[in-house]
Amino acid sequence: xxxxxxxxxxxxxxxxxxxxxxxxxxxxxxxxxxxxxxxxxxxxxxxxxxxxxxxxxxxxxxxxxxxxxxxxxxxxxxxxxxxxxxxxxxxxxxxxxxxxxxxxxxxxxxxxxxxxxxxxxxxxxxxxxxxxxxxxxxxxxxxxxxxxxxxxxxxxxxxxxxxxxxxxxxxxxxxxxxxxxxxxxxxxxxxxxxxxxxxxxxxxxxxxxxxxxxxxxxxxxxxxxxxxxxxxxxxxxxxxxxxxxxxxxxxxxxxxxxxxxxxxxxxxxxxxxxxxxxxxxxxxxxxxxxxxxxxxxxxxxxxxxxxxxxxxxxxxxxxxxxxxxxxxxxxxxxxxxxxxxxxxxxxxxxxxxxxxxxxxxxxxxxxxxxxxxxxxxxx
Amino acid sequence: xxxxxxxxxxxxxxxxxxxxxxxxxxxxxxxxxxxxxxxxxxxxxxxxxxxxxxxxxxxxxxxxxxxxxxxxxxxxxxxxxxxxxxxxxxxxxxxxxxxxxxxxxxxxxxxxxxxxxxxxxxxxxxxxxxxxxxxxxxxxxxxxxxxxxxxxxxxxxxxxxxxxxxxxxxxxxxxxxxxxxxxxxxxxxxxxxxxxxxxxxxxxxxxxxxxxxxxxxxxxxxxxxxxxxxxxxxxxxxxxxxxxxxxxxxxxxxxxxxxxxxxxxxxxxxxxxxxxxxx
Numbered sequence: 001x002x003x004x005x006x007x008x009x010x011x012x013x014x015x016x017x018x019x020x021x022x023x024x025x026x027x028x029x030x031x032x033x034x035x036x037x038x039x040x041x042x043x044x045x046x047x048x049x050x051x052x053x054x055x056x057x058x059x060x061x062x063x064x065x066x067x068x069x070x071x072x073x074x075x076x077x078x079x080x081x082x083x084x085x086x087x088x089x090x091x092x093x094x095x096x097x098x099x100x101x102x103x104x105x106x107x108x109x110x111x112x113x114x115x116x117x118x119x120x121x122x123x124x125x126x127x128x129x130x131x132x133x134x135x136x137x138x139x140x141x142x143x144x145x146x147x148x149x150x151x152x153x154x155x156x157x158x159x160x161x162x163x164x165x166x167x168x169x170x171x172x173x174x175x176x177x178x179x180x181x182x183x184x185x186x187x188x189x190x191x192x193x194x195x196x197x198x199x200x201x202x203x204x205x206x207x208x209x210x211x212x213x214x215x216x217x218x219x220x221x222x223x224x225x226x227x228x229x230x231x232x233x234x235x236x237x238x239x240x241x242x243x244x245x246x247x248x249x250x251x252x253x254x255x256x257x258x259x260x261x262x263x264x265x266x267x268x269x270x271x272x273x274x275x276x277x278x279x280x281x282x283x284x285x286x287x288x289x290x291x292x293x294x295x296x297x298x299x300x301x302x303x304x305x306x307x308x309x310x311x312x313x314x315x316x317x318x319x320x321x322x323x324x325x326x327x328x329x330x331x332x333x334x335x336x337x338x339x340x341x342x343x344x345x346x347x348x349x350x351x352x353x354x355x356x357x358x359x360x361x362x363x364x365x366x367x368x369x370x371x372x373x374x375x376x377x378x379x
Numbered sequence: 380x381x382x383x384x385x386x387x388x389x390x391x392x393x394x395x396x397x398x399x400x401x402x403x404x405x406x407x408x409x410x411x412x413x414x415x416x417x418x419x420x421x422x423x424x425x426x427x428x429x430x431x432x433x434x435x436x437x438x439x440x441x442x443x444x445x446x447x448x449x450x451x452x453x454x455x456x457x458x459x460x461x462x463x464x465x466x467x468x469x470x471x472x473x474x475x476x477x478x479x480x481x482x483x484x485x486x487x488x489x490x491x492x493x494x495x496x497x498x499x500x501x502x503x504x505x506x507x508x509x510x511x512x513x514x515x516x517x518x519x520x521x522x523x524x525x526x527x528x529x530x531x532x533x534x535x536x537x538x539x540x541x542x543x544x545x546x547x548x549x550x551x552x553x554x555x556x557x558x559x560x561x562x563x564x565x566x567x568x569x570x571x572x573x574x575x576x577x578x579x580x581x582x583x584x585x586x587x588x589x590x591x592x593x594x595x596x597x598x599x600x601x602x603x604x605x606x607x608x609x610x611x612x613x614x615x616x617x618x619x620x621x622x623x624x625x626x627x628x629x630x631x632x633x634x635x636x637x638x639x640x641x642x643x644x645x646x647x648x649x650x651x652x653x654x655x656x657x658x
Contacts, residue, residue, distance in 0.1 A: 069548075069552060071548055090551075091548070091551045091552050092551050092552070092553075092554045092555060092556055093554075096552075097552055097553065098548075098549070098552045100545040100548070100549055101545075102543050102545055104543060104545040104546050104548070104549035106546065106549075106550070106564055107568065108567040108568060117550065117553050117555075117563075118553035118554055121553055121554035121555050121559065122554060165549075165553070166552075166553075169553065169554070
């Protein structure tokens with residue numbers, strides 16, 4: 001699931017403190033009456049990024065997108081695009097285009113006319129429009145459908161028309177609202193890669209809003225996770241998955257086993273935590289610099305857990321339990337293990353060979369993991 | 380058992396349709412009556428149709444009714460669209476309920492009251508500003524616009540509420556200014572509602588007797604008014620002929636509209652099939 005996007009460091013301008021952001025969102029707040037939809041968000045997005053805003057419904061991600069498009073005005077704060085303040089600039093004057101969740105194709109126009117609409121508004125020469133539309137339709141492989149009306153197309157084709165229409169003006173920034181939400185799973189996977197290729201080919205900065213974490217992980221250069229109007233964490237898919245900053249993020253992206261406990265030993269190179277969920281202490285190979293005795297959480301991803309019938313040769317990070325539930329998924333097996341404390345943990349084991357050993361219901365097992373697998377969550 | 384029930388349903392159906400259509404059928408039959416007496420059959424003849432077309436009063440009234448209907452339907456569509464637009468688009472403002480209630484009130488207002496109030500209004504206006512200069516075709520047209528625009532407003536409003544709001548946003552996003560958005564996107568999408576609103580307003584205007592009677596003046600009798608006054612003097616067979624012609628026109632219109640709708644529907648279905656195959 002976690003596509004590793006740790007590209008060449010030179011391609012990661014967010015790690016370069018001197019790089020100029022392409023889009024700079026500064027302390028943006030949006031209120032609707034008493035309700036704060038977006039709460040003091042600041043964000044820097046760089047040129048050619050494919051940035052995903054990820055969050056549940058009502059987290060403010062769509063409102064933020066609509067402010068970038070100019071459909072909503074921020075209550076306070078400002079948005080800079082390529083150095084230009086966007087305040088007071090109407091949607092029709094912004095070098096920004098949007099692909100709508102419903103696609104919003106004009107039902108009374110042919111595909112060709114839909115795609116040409118933006119260029120017509122600029123008063124471009126007819127011949128030039130025809131050429132650019134033809135090129136664009138070829139790019140999205142719809143050249144045979146130019147004379148059709150939107151209702152004569154399938155969902156996937158409509159999605160490509162919407163994309164073509166929003167790309168034809170070569171905007172500085174393309175906003176995509178749940179671009180793959182209306183497609184079925186199989187089609188979605190193919191389209192994800194098409195979208196990424198297009199983005200690389202055209203060199204346009206994309207900001208995508210989605211609630212689908214898998215989609216965000218696959219597509220993005222970086223992800224911004226939103227919760228109740230705030231950005232809770234920004235990072236590459238890899239950073240977000242391996243180093244979630246809060247319980248919310250850890251729980252939102254992928255699945256997680258969380259142990260609560262008290263810090264009993266905190267050094268520069270390790271921390272030891274006593275949890276009521278396990279007999280053994282939890283040992284993690286990074287310090288957290290908190291006072292001893294403070295309450296923290298330890299997060300361990302299910303695929304980093306090991307299951308054995310015999311007690312492994314380690315004093316920490318081990319717990320005894322009984323297999324409660326087994327789900328064979330083909331590529332991996334998912335086990336729910338009930339620990340002696342009553343806590344249920346999840347472990348996923350890859351089925352590397354045809355005869356990879358499977359555990360059975362009610363079997364007694366030991367769950368264990370390495371010191372570098374756990375992560376301390378302070379909040 | 381089953382047969383008995385089926386017979387029962389058939390009987391009910393026959394009764395219902397007889398109730399609806401016997402008066403109309405008898406009217407059509409008697410329009411071809413040779414006799415001058417409306418209720419006595421004197422053999423087949425089309426002479427009343429000939430009489431009808433020589434009757435200048437009726438021809439004139441028919442033309443007047445048509446002119447009023449066309450003009451008032453056009454204005455009703457224009458005004459009704461504006462009202463429908465506001466009703467559908469203005470999110471929430473103080474007195475929105477009152478406003479929408481007031482727009483649709485003419486739908487349920489008794490015609491006598493609408494007619495009377497308009498008559499009083501025109502008289503008062505005449506005293507104050509010297510316009511509309513007596514009652515006639517202008518006052519009837521204005522009266523028809525006022526009550527039929529409510530129907531148009533309702534039809535347009537429902538069409539607009541069905542419309543995806545992001546269509547207009549998409550147009551704006553692609554660089555269209557609000558005026559262009561309206562003419563290039565919104566108007567074509569509500570066009571079917573405007574057509575049906577126009578037809579509705581047209582029919583209402585052709586149909587209206589009560590309101591027209593209040594606000595008409597000498598020399599401006601609409602077709603329903605002429606028919607009504609003729610009937611008061613005793614039914615003459617040429618009225619039957621006139622009614623038959625009206626029924627024929629209305630029936631043709633309804634059938635045409637239905638055929639057009641069917642055609643569009645089957646074309647839509649075919650389009651969907653094509654799209655499915657293309658997948």
